[in-house]
Amino acid sequence: MIALREIIANALIHQDFTISGSSPLVEIFNSRIEVTNPETPLVDINRFIDNPPKSRNETLSSLMRRLKMCEELGSGWDRIVIECELKQLPAPKIQLYEENTKVILFSELPFSNIPHEDKLWACYLHACLKQLTHEGVTNSSLRVRFGLEDKASAPVSRLIKEAVDKKLIKPFDPDTAPKHMKYVPFWA
Structure with missing residues (x-):
């Protein structure tokens, strides 16, 4: 509402x-x-x-x-x-x-049924919200956003990689170890 x-x-x-x-x-x-x-x-x-x-x-x-x-x-x-x-x-x-x-x-839609472009858009919007609170997108935060379990880290990692490739988001610190990587919107 x-x-x-x-x-x-x-x-x-x-x-x-x-x-x-x-x-x-x-x-x-x-x-x-x-x-x-x-x-x-x-x-x-x-x-x-x-x-x-x-x-x-x-x-x-x-x-x-x-x-x-x-x-x-x-x-x-x-x-x-x-x-x-x-x-x-x-x-x-x-x-x-x-x-x-x-x-x-x-309305509600399982992660597997969300069109790929819509997942990328959700990833970008999540990064925008995280930027407002001076945080970054992580694999964990994106899993929570989509209501996924910890074992779903691989598809979320692929989504993050594609969002970076499409220049929707970028690494906050590119030199950070992959496990600790955080991402921000492309404009940050």
């Missing part, structure tokens, strides 16, 4: 009300909820978590803050991703279109 509330609040705050006939669309399916905003983001989607707040609707944003619907701190995406991690759900997916943005929240 927290993640959904934040996504809908973001869709409202970041909508351009000068465009007539457009409004956020919420669609509920058996295994996912999709929220489509008739706008494109003001910031790069890779920096949603750590960016200062930006809004297209300062008046609405201020009203929603007074109604305790948002905080105007730019922390909505932090809460969305934290909530998904706490419930060990797949990471929220962001799809960009020419004039729209769609965010998809998924």
